[in-house]
Amino acid sequence: MDNESVKDDAQAPAAPSVAPAPATAAAPKAPRASKPRVPGAPAKPKSAAKPRKKLSKTAIALIAVSGVAVLGWASFAVAVNVAANTNDELVHVQADNTKMSGEKDDLIGDLTEMTASRDQYMNASDAVAKREEAVKVKETALQTREDAVKGREDAVTGAEARVAQTTLKDGYSYIVGVSMEPGVYEATSASGTCYWEINTSGTNGSDIVDNDLGAQGLIRVTVSGGQDFNSSRCGDWKKVG
Numbered sequence: 001m002d003n004e005s006v007k008d009d010a011q012a013p014a015a016p017s018v019a020p021a022p023a024t025a026a027a028p029k030a031p032r033a034s035k036p037r038v039p040g041a042p043a044k045p046k047s048a049a050k051p052r053k054k055l056s057k058t059a060i061a062l063i064a065v066s067g068v069a070v071l072g073w074a075s076f077a078v079a080v081n082v083a084a085n086t087n088d089e090l091v092h093v094q095a096d097n098t099k100m101s102g103e104k105d106d107l108i109g110d111l112t113e114m115t116a117s118r119d120q121y122m123n124a125s126d127a128v129a130k131r132e133e134a135v136k137v138k139e140t141a142l143q144t145r146e147d148a149v150k151g152r153e154d155a156v157t158g159a160e161a162r163v164a165q166t167t168l169k170d171g172y173s174y175i176v177g178v179s180m181e182p183g184v185y186e187a188t189s190a191s192g193t194c195y196w197e198i199n200t201s202g203t204n205g206s207d208i209v210d211n212d213l214g215a216q217g218l219i220r221v222t223v224s225g226g227q228d229f230n231s232s233r234c235g236d237w238k239k240v241g
Contacts, residue, residue, distance in 0.1 A: 163238070165181075166180075166181060166183075166238065166239035167236055167237065167238050167239070168180060168185060168229070168231075168236065168237035168238075169236055170187075170231055170232065170233070170234050170235050170236055170237070171230075171231070171232055172230065173228060173229070173230040174228065174229045174230070175201060175228050176201070176223045176224060176225050176226065176227045176228070176229065177225045177226075180223070180229065181239060182223055182224045182225055183222070183223070183239050183240075183241055184220060184221070184222050184239070184240050184241035185220070185221055185222075185223070185229075185237040185238060185239050185240065186218060186219065186220045186237065186238055186240050187218075187219045187231070187234045187235045187236065187237045187238070188217065188218055188219070188235055189215060189216055189217065189219055189233070189234050189235060190216065190217075191216075191233055192214055192215075192216045193213075193214065193233045194212075194213070194214070194215055194216070194219060194231065194232070194233050194234035194235075195211070195212070195213045195214075195231065195232050195233065195234070196211060196212055196219070196221060196229070196230070196231040196232075196234055197210075197211040197229070197230055197231070198210045198211065198221065198223055198227050198228070198229055199227065199228045199229075199230075200226065200227060200228075201226050201227055201228050205228075209227060219234060220240075221237075
């Protein structure tokens with residue numbers, strides 16, 4: 001170092017002293033003084049840029065393998081995530097399928113019960129229909145018998161009415177063609193005191209056509225139109241012809 005440089009250094013002003021900061025506030029940090037450049041000193045040469053090294057084939061292969069591995073792991077992670085989501089969806093689908101299968105079984109059970117109830121009702125309805133048909137048959141048979149009985153009763157009633165119409169009471173007077181029919185009448189007398197008399201109508205008994213007294217057993221008389229008939233102690237007379 002030459003004398004001028006030393007002299008310049010000796011003449012350089014000293015750095016001013018910094019007064020201490022009050023205790024209440026921290027003192028600001030003084031800026032670091034830059035080292036003055038010595039005049040005439042040669043400038044420090046800049047370092048030359050280092051040339052880049054080329055990657056070897058092995059490094060490139062390792063990088064490629066690493067990239068493929070990273071992509072593989074990423075694809076695997078995506079596949080695992082997709083598989084997990086798919087598995088969850090499959091679990092939900094299986095749960096829904098199980099639920100629907102249970103509901104289907106319940107519906108089948110309900111349908112079976114309803115079918116059994118329907119069959120039971122149909123069987124009961126058929127039984128009721130058969131009983132009703134049997135009742136109708138019995139009612140028809142009963143009605144037929146009732147009609148037959150009524151027919152016989154009507155016949156008996158008619159016969160009785162006919163007998164009543166053609167039966168003459170003892171002790172009464174009858175006019176042929178008005179209160180009695182013409183024809184043959186019979187009576188049975190057991191007393192031996194029977195008296196009967198046939199008169200011409202309108203003569204008040206003065207014109208006797210025929211009479212008899214004291215006959216016993218079967219007594220028969222014949223009357224015709226325009227005549228009157230009466231009897232006493234002979235019993236009832238029945239028309240026989």
